Amino acid sequence: MPLRSQYIEGKVAIYTDAQGVLVRNPADTDDEPQNDHEERPRKRAKRTTRSKGSLTDEDNLVASNSKRQRIPEQFRKVRGKLGLLERLAKDMPLDVILEIFCYLDPGDLLRLARTTKDLRGILMSKSSEFVWRTARENVEGLPPRPEDLNEPQYAHLLYESYCHICGRKYCYDVFWSFRMRCCKNCASATFLRCSDPAFIAGLPHDYRTLCQVILPWEYLKGSRSERDIVFHAGIAARYKTEFQKLQTRDERNQWIARKTNERLTREKHANSCQRWLQARLNQRSDELEDLREQRREAILERLEEIGWREEAELSMKNIWQEDDFSFHKLVRQPKKLTNYGWNVIKTELIEWLTERKEDRLEELRRKTLSCRYKLLSVEFDQSKSRHDLRDPFPGKCDILTSKYFEDLIWDTPMDEEITAESMKSKFLEHFPLIVDQWRPAKIEELVQVMQTFRPGASVSDLHLATTVFECTKCLPRTLMHYPQMFYHRCCFQNRETNSARMAEIQYIFSNPWSSKSLALSVSGSQIAKGIVEACSLDPTTATIQDLYNANPLIECVDCNISPGSWYGRLFMRWPSAIGDAKHRSHKLSINNFGDKTQQVLASEPSDNLLFSACCVYCHDTEITDMSSLQEHLRLHHNDVLDWGIDDCIFPLSLADARTHIYWSPDIELGHLCRTFLYKGYDTSNYSWGRALSPISDFD
Known part of the structure; x- marks a missing residue:
């Protein structure tokens, strides 16, 4: 019964x-x-409903x-x-209960034993050991039970995932050799370094290794190495007590040998347990991932019913964040999707997808605009390489912000493709008209800057050698001649000159050209005036080309080292005298070197006048020396020059070279020519010539 x-x-x-x-x-x-009809309890009479307060x-x-x-x-x-x-x-019946329990795993038995006193009495009795053993054998890959643990203790170590020190849940750091779980916060107190004097004092090395373990650095506070050898404080104290009670050497050696064998056995078993635990965690991780995949597919099916699946799949292919839909907090959950669960997350998920759609369309719009601007930029660069840079040439952003091209890029529907061929044809058609409108307006703007210091100045004064501009943003201030200011970087840094549309993609291109940072340089104009007068030219009429043709030889007196020094005397051409900031306050000697002139010229590099030069025929900027100039002329312009075999013989003379090149306005004055040293000294016949101070001599 x-x-x-x-x-x-x-x-x-x-x-x-x-x-x-x-x-x-x-x-x-x-x-x-x-009988059903005999002494049946009478039904309760219905009572009138009362309110709670009544x-x-x-x-x-x-x-x-x-x-x-x-x-x-x-x-x-x-x-x-x-x-x-x-x-x-x-x-x-008890036999039925035990038969049922044999189909469980040790973790289930352990939790059952904690439910009621009766079940605990049944499962914790010695007669139920076969139930635990059978349940343990049901677990695939589980190592056998070690001899120092009984079945419930072994199940507790395997399945209870909390720290044995502080009770923290979800502790997966198992120290199998010590039969314990310990979190990182408790590791510093539980495990101590083997360098502790209290541990190693008077103990043999063989004893120390019995309770050691290697831990990564993050388990120990203040650790400087990647891995530290530590020991378990409690086990070490117990072992130390046992070891010190032994009297003879033989007893201690036998004790160490016995404990060493036990340690090796524990380590072998610990490795097996660690492999089983890792496989179990991996299996659980795979199960959770499968549940997440099923939930994601179920959500996608629900979204397809309301027309949002395509947007969700697009968010899974985002180039900035990898599959941000699958990793959304409402999607990446390891639980099955129910009708109730879908109704809970539906509104929030659709709001998120709406935001993602707006961001995606905005990103697509910006990407399309950037692509169109880059097509236009390629055509601009090719056109600039074919134009004479001695005339003011608009900056890239001046063309991009022109009304025609800005309307073409922004007003064309984003789903309509603009090909490179169509962009090229439109550019070649409208670019000359834009340049013809831009150039006079900017030259007039530059004249107004000049008139601030020289009332009555006109466009023709821009070509004078004594008209030197300076940039107020540069430190030290950059001096420049016309048309160098149209290529100076600081003139393209005024954001307020940009259009509202272009400001949205400001990170791609610079700003349109502006003269706000320009001013007429008083000191630079005075230096240029002194150089012009030293060349016997009229400062009121001498142009930049006249100064270029005169090409005076200049010595910086203040930069000279005393005769006999191995450094020598410093010489330069006029662009360095004006453009190099360190020579503006020095005394200069110009074109007055007597019979030493030819010796000084012999010290000048042969390609000094070709440095940063452009071809006058094709405006190529790759010419850096006399050899490259000769090769370029022979290969690309022999049809214009009509040279014979012996007409172009290396090296060309400087006079001949100047007819085929001009200095690139992209380069600052101080970088157009190199300074050079003359190391020959003859103080008896040396004449300093005319030494110029930077300002007083020009007043």
Whole structure:
């Protein structure tokens, strides 16, 4: 006969109805079944519904007492369905219970043993060891039980994922050799470095290795190495006590040998357990990932019904964030999607997809605009390489912000492709018109800057050698002649000159050209005036080309080293004298070197006038020396020059070279020519010539 549970035995046979009438429960009678119509309890009379506030204290007390009388005392504080496991332990035969338990794993048995006292008494008895062993054998790949642990202890180590020191949950750091789990926060107190004097004092090395373990640096506070050898403080103290109780050397050696064998056995078993745990974690991770994949597919199917699946799949291919839809907090959950769950996340997920769609369309728009601007930029660069740079040439952004090209790029529908061929044809058609409108307006703007210092100045004054501009943004200030300012970098740094549309993609290109940072240089004009006068030219009429043709030889007196020094005397051409900031305050000697002139010229590099030069025929800027100039002319312009075999013989003379090149306005004055040293000294016949101070001599 199966045992009846305590709850069933304790059921009361007499119940009290709401009116206080005592009736007998027919289910608890020991007599034979009676006729259904005999002594049937009468039905309770329906009572009128009262509001909660209208019930009297007496009514509440009667209802509470009647409910407490129906529930035995030992079950009145139990939550949920009362007594199910209790009935399992008392109503079911023991052999059936044990047979069922054999199909569980050790972790389930461990949790069952903690539910009720009856189940704990059954599972923790010695006679139930075969149940634990059978359950452990059901687990695939689980190493056998070590000899120093019983079945519940082994199950506790395998399946209870909390720290054995502080009780923190989800601790997966298992130290199998020490039969414990320990989190990183507790590791510093549990494990100590083997360099601790209290641990190593008076102990042999063989003993120390018995309780050692290697830990990564993040487990130990203040560790400077990647891995540290530490020991378990509790085990070390116990071993130390055992070791010191031994009297003879033989006993200690036998003890160390025995503990060493135990350690090797534990380490071998620990490696097997670690492999099993890692495989279990990997399997669980795969299961969770499968659940996430199923949830994602279920969400995609729901989104397809409302027309949002395509947007979700596009967000899975985002180039900035890899698959940000699958990693969304509402999607990447390891649980099955239900109708209730979908209704909970539907609104928030659609709002997120709406934002993603807006961001995607905006990114697509910006990408399309950038692509169109780059096509236009390629055509601009090719056109600039074919134009004469001695005339003012618009900057790239001046063309990009022109009304025609800006309307072409922004007003063309984003889904309509603009090919390179169509962009090239439109550029060649409208670019000359834009340049013809831009150039006079900017030259007039530059004249207004010049008139601030020279009232009455005109466009023709821009070509004078004594008209020197300076940039107020540069430190030291950059001096320049016309048209160098149209290629100076600081003139393209005024954001307020840009259009509102272009400001959205400001990171791609610079700004349109502006003269706001330009001013007429007083000191630079005075230096240029002194050089022009030293060349016997009229400062009021001498142009930059005249100064270029005169090409005076200049010595910086202040930069000269005393005769006899191995450094020599410093010479330069006029661009370096004006453009190089360190020579502007020095005394200069110009074209007055007597019979030493030819010797000085012999010290000048042969390609000094070709440095940063452009071809006058094709405006190529790759010419850097005399050899490259000769090769370029022979290969690309022989049809214009009509040279014979012996007409172009290396080297060309400087006079001949100057007819084929001009200095690139992209290069600053100070970088157009190199300075050079003359190391020959003859103080008896040396004449300093005319030494110029930077300002006083020009007043």
